[in-house]
Amino acid sequence: MADRITDTRTTRQPASDALAGARAARDSAAKRTRVFLLAPAILTIGIVGLMPLSIALVYSFLEPGTYGGVTWAFSTDAYVQFLFDRDIFDDSLTFSTSYLSIFWRSAFLAIITTIGALLIGFPTAYFIATKPPAQRNLWLFLVTLPFWTNLLIRTYAMLLIIRDEGFINITLQMIGLTSGPIEMLYTDGAVFLGLIYSFLPFMVLPLYASLEKLDFRLVEAAHDLYAGRVQVLRRVILPMARPGMIAGCILVFIPCLGAYITPELLGGGKKLMIGNMIALQFGGSRNWPFGSAAALILMAMVLIVLLIVNRSRADAEVSHG
């Protein structure tokens, strides 16, 4: 054995003082370490991520500059513009639904995309969760992979398939099923398809996470108590997959609502969504205050959805407990 360790580094302070001192020293050392470790991430995100949002809030109450940017004069025009058209000649306001309809179309597309993704995603996630573990990893990897590939490129791939001279139309004509192209691109349907295609992995992963935890002895128990397949699905499996469904729906709905690339490429500028409208204000339309206001309204919509979901989730927990 090595020599006994003799150094116990004692101090001669009275014990209680030393104890309080030691605790204070430990606490303040922990605090210093924590501040040091957190500072870079928090400062970077705080300054470059959060501060711009307050700038956007300020900008939304200013007047647009002629060549983009803003003029520093207070105005609520950006918000008024959502609901009313201002007449160029007499400044009178008339109610207009043109911007509201863009918000409505975006929300509608986001909702049906979420539902569509759920309908495809649930059986897929369930199927993966019931595979033997070795195969499960491979399936999961296959579903995850598209998430890590470029959204723009995947959207472009979809464009190649559904455009007039696209893969589907050419193939259909070659085998003689159709004589001319079926118009698919630049429709709401194309945007819907593109959105599902983009965000489907977001639905499968959380669903899988909650289905994987499902204890199949419960399914056995339900069958043992005379439940058929459909009843087991409805009464046992679906309720247990609820957290995954909620998470999946949020993860699909939010990016759908703010989608830019999909409607840009597949909607062809004809079928605008909020994302494109906002981008347009900072580009060709040069109305930064209006764009800022639209961005903030979009953000508010997202936050409201998150709050509602959080509330219902908390309620569910209370009623379960």
Next chain:
Amino acid sequence: MIEISTLTKVFGSGQEAMTALDNVSVTIAENEFFTLLGPSGCGKTTLLRMIAGFELPDTGEIRLDGQPVTHLPPHHRPINTVFQNYALFPHMNVAQNVGFGLEMLGRDRKEIDATVARTLELVRLDHLAGRRIDQLSGGQQQRVALARALAPAPKVLLLDEPLSALDFKLRKEMQSELKRLQLETGITFVFVTHDQEEALTMSDRIAVMSAGKILQIGRPMDIYDRPAARFVADFIGDINFIEGTVTDGGTVATGSGDLAVTAPLPASGTTVTLAIRPEHVMPGAEGPNSLAGTLAERVYFGSGTVLEVDLGATRISCRTGDAPFAEGAPLSVTLPPERLQVLQD
């Protein structure tokens, strides 16, 4: 060697405050195999972690060889720990694990190698020095954890339920192994367990803890034969309790008859609990302290039989070798006065 005085620790605050240690004092002698025994949540692990330096007490002091160490961080204490789940470094092999402490103490390579080899020999793992941790069985990992903690030759070795993850046979084997190591190295062992049998077989002395307090400190025999509190009696081994009142005549009146005891009794009229181990209850015998009853149940358990005897007011169990008694038949039991413990809580 280790003097622990008036340690108190409260976790949380307000409504959720939980007293983990309540004014705990104990002195552990050099070369002692000292066991902290108690159910989970009794504070034994907290006390161990305080000796190791992972927790600071709210009040109180820990001295090692007369020097206060209460506020020293773990890496300045000449104390090593064998963790419950071993906490072996998965990215190092066996020898690297065992040599880690010495390396951190700045010993030179030659000395480290020699000590590692010697320590591995001590725990009979010298043939596995180059193995990765995940290639070892649970029992082998246990030995590596021991070797790692022993290698720096600490003054005190702390063991936090180190045998709980092993199966029955291996646990028995490691119990004697630990005892051997303690004798060979002469290091003070402080052992934490909730297994009373383990505590009784291995320890020089045991401290029985409950709800943050030490209820009794003593040699295994003292603890077993003369429990100081009802909790201690109940926690360690099987025991019968009989409620009664002290009479003027120096006996204890129970619902099934008066009982004489040799132990000193409190003032007449006091309510006391008499305790007696099942193996000390004699079936069928007649004499002083014999109570008439009926055999309610016989349970055979291999090396003996347990008789449940109905005494009317109470039931008493009695452990015996062979039992030529029929269930439902009358059966008296004798409670030897010198075996009756008087508890007053």
Next chain:
Amino acid sequence: MADATETRKTPRAKAFDLRRQPGFAAAAWACIIFLYAPIVVLIVFSFNDNRSVVRWTEFSLRWYTEAFANEGIQKATWMSLKVAFVATALATTFATMAALATTRVARFRGQGIVFAIINQPLMIPEIVTAVATLSFFSLIKQATGWQGVGFLMLAHTVFCIPFAFLPIRARLQDMTITLEQAAADLYATPWAAFRRVTLPLMAPGILAGATLAFVVSLDDVIITLMIAGPGETTLPIYILGQIRRGITPEINAVSTLLLGLSLLLVSLTFLLGRKRSRA
């Protein structure tokens, strides 16, 4: 005896598999085909010796040769890599530090706020972040006269942090803190315990976090589109510009390369993680 043969003859194939739900397997296969078919078409026609992106004529690498020779693509690729490297290095460092602070230093009040701030870039629609950052940067640029690709790198760092943070923190949470306590118990100073125990064990998490950050930075379109100045065109922005101008097989070739890089990196991380978890 006869009875026994009788029972053995009953068909086993119809045994009730209680995990199976009818039609779910088909849905899963359809899902995979749906996810991969367009990508496969894109890749296949990048090797087509024809201007058409959908009519197959003959295998050829000519579009790759052309893409490689294209100066615009070269410059955009270089820009993408530069931004991704800097953003990954910063984001991974910051995320590692923050992950340590939230798992290895005593718990503290306000931990929830820290998570909210770090995950903020994930919670807000990218287009909102993009235009807000544009406003903010243009304000700073006006006020200070600063220019340069640093702004773009900083913006990428912000949204890379949460992607790096998640796997690193997950790894740290999986690692029991007892290991570091064991190191301290064996006389390791806090720094030695970190260097010898924490860091080597969290390395796979850091690697995974860095890969994800790199891929996310490499793939970003919206934020870059909004804030990249002239001469700061990254590869996705270049591709977007080309698509808007008209579809050529050259885009397929570049897309395939970019796709391939992401797939390669993510697959490597996946395989590495599997090897580690098996060990």
